[in-house]
Amino acid sequence: MRHISDDEMQAYLDQSDFSEKDNLKHHLRTCSWCRNRFRQYQQLYEGLGKDSGYKLPEGFSDSVMARLSIVSSVSSVHRQLNVLWGSLGLIATLCLVWYFIDLESLAVCFTRPFTPLVQVGQVILLQIRDFLSIADGYAVPLVASGLIILGVAVVDRLLLYFRYKQFCL
């Protein structure tokens, strides 16, 4: 006589599509060893279905809502700062382009019909070379300005991070 395996008992108690239900029931009627094991599993299932007692404190949802409003305001500050830094960067780039690059020759190059790509590339390279030669005297102030902007951005981010760390995910 083959005894019922643990997996078969669990499959039966899970009420899944267990095909051997009738055989199992019949065997349980005749085998006291399997019947005992089956009762143990029944007890276990019953116990596992009882709540563990772990509970979140009263007012948990209020705490989440409070944190949500802080996170939302921090996110909105972040967004505004991102827009500010992006705009400053864009303005700085446009100023550099306007001041150092000969836009007219580029415009002529692009407006000419069927300008070969090689020619466009050559014009751009020429512009870069001109820009570097013009910027030569201003290299130190340019690099210093860039570093200052970068430094301010990093400090700003760090301050924000430590100030709002506990609110951010």
Place this chain on the structure above:
Amino acid sequence: MFDDRILISEILSGNKAAFQTFIEAYQKLVSHVVFRIVANEFDREDLCQDVFLRVYQNLGKFKFKCKVSTWVAQIAYNTSLNYLEKRKIPLVDDFISNNGHNQLAEIPEYGMTPQQYTETRDLNQRIQNEVNLLPPQYGVLIVLYHLEYMSYEEIAEITNQPLGTVKSYIYRARRMLKDRLLEKYELEDILQ
């Protein structure tokens, strides 16, 4: 009873009270998942809050391809795993390691003297004590199945594991629980 679709559309339209209702509806599920995986009681509540903030931030991306409860449990599960990963706390992968060692049998029973065990007469309490000693990976599977009434398929989706693996872990966990209970207590106590 509320309709999840209506509730979520209310939340997305900016109704904060609707999100509070949502939290109250799913906080038990989230606590079941987080509390089973994370042992540190000081971090648990914060993590549960993190879960709901993530839910709120990602609610717009939820396309109702699965039950809301499955999705929320998935976020809770992943948030808890990220927490463990950040603190380099390992998840036990299997009860029986490659060399055949039974890791479950070696888990120390913190805070429970043999006398206290004897005093703990209530079978359900004993079962809960044993479930608490399960490695988190297994405890959470048991809780999702038995307390949240989730199917094996849903649990497989939440934990991103193959269905067969989930089934075999749960079966094995139950068998181990039963054997440990029988080892510790007199048989007639169990079959009272």
